Amino acid sequence: MHARLSDVRIYVYQQMIETSSAPSAADVARAFAIETADAEDAFRALADARMLVLRPGTTTIWMAMPFSNLQTPFTVVSDGRSYYANCAWDAFGVAAVLRADARVFTTCADCGGALERKISGGALTETRGVVHFALPVRRWWDDIGFT
Amino acid sequence: MARGAVLSLEQTWTLARLWYASRLDPDWRRPTAAEAEAAFASAGLTGPFWSLASSG
Numbered sequence: 001m002h003a004r005l006s007d008v009r010i011y012v013y014q015q016m017i018e019t020s021s022a023p024s025a026a027d028v029a030r031a032f033a034i035e036t037a038d039a040e041d042a043f044r045a046l047a048d049a050r051m052l053v054l055r056p057g058t059t060t061i062w063m064a065m066p067f068s069n070l071q072t073p074f075t076v077v078s079d080g081r082s083y084y085a086n087c088a089w090d091a092f093g094v095a096a097v098l099r100a101d102a103r104v105f106t107t108c109a110d111c112g113g114a115l116e117r118k119i120s121g122g123a124l125t126e127t128r129g130v131v132h133f134a135l136p137v138r139r140w141w142d143d144i145g146f147t
Numbered sequence: 148m149a150r151g152a153v154l155s156l157e158q159t160w161t162l163a164r165l166w167y168a169s170r171l172d173p174d175w176r177r178p179t180a181a182e183a184e185a186a187f188a189s190a191g192l193t194g195p196f197w198s199l200a201s202s203g
Contacts, residue, residue: 006173013171050177066167092163097170117156124160131159134151136196137187 003032008042009051012064017098020083022061022069053144062145066093078102087147088131095119152196162190 008028015023023031028039040059046052053063061069068074068084076083076094078101085091088106095102102119118125140147154162165186169175178186180199187197 010171010173065170066163089159089163089166092160093167093170096160096164096167119160124156127156129156131154131156132151133154133196136151136198137183138199 002038003028003034003042005042005045005049005051008032008039009046012046012052012061013067013097016064016067016069016083017081020081022064022067025059050141066090066097073106075105076102077105089133092119152192154192158190158192162187162192165190 011028011031012022015021015027025039025043026036028034028042029036032039043052043054043059043061047054052061053065054060055062055070063069063086066085066089068086068090070084072084072086074085074087074091076085076091078095078098083094085094085104091104091106095104101121104117104119106115107113108115115129117129135142135147183199184197187193
């Protein structure tokens with residue numbers, strides 16, 4: 001028995017939003033009443049389609065973009081929960097996915113100072129600051145972890 | 148390393164909403180290269196840095 005990939009993907013995001021962590025393949029297997037091996041196959045298929053990123057050599061979710069399943073310097077706090085994002089853009093992406101007020105925390109890449117920006121009512125409350133993209137778009141998936 | 152692209156926070160927030168607003172839609176799929184470039188352009192991001200013309 002197999003689960004639809006779109007259902008697995010949505011389940012991963014729901015768990016990430018509710019718990020700030022991605023489910024394991026075993027978690028997905030229990031939720032969908034399938035074998036763990038089938039859940040792992042679903043993770044690999046989603047990763048091949050660039051809908052998830054797995055830790056290399058494993059079936060552990062690394063990224064469910066814009067969320068990171070691993071600690072990063074980009075934290076987003078919303079509705080009493082804290083999330084890690086993969087980068088500055090994804091930090092704002094977390095706020096966009098949640099469609100809720102949020103605070104984005106990171107550190108300045110230049111001086112190391114702490115930075116906080118807020119999204120309230122769908123808008124930035126403070127617009128000072130810039131985001132630097134080091135790699136051109138066509139190279140992002142050369143090594144998505146580096147990007 | 149060559150200097151990359153520098154975006155304002157407003158541009159970044161606009162791009163983030165364009166890129167991620169439909170991520171929880173069960174029918175969501177990755178954008179095509181043309182769709183991605185159109186999204187970038189709508190946020191004022193054009194030029195070689197934002198081009199996917201040579202991607203596989």
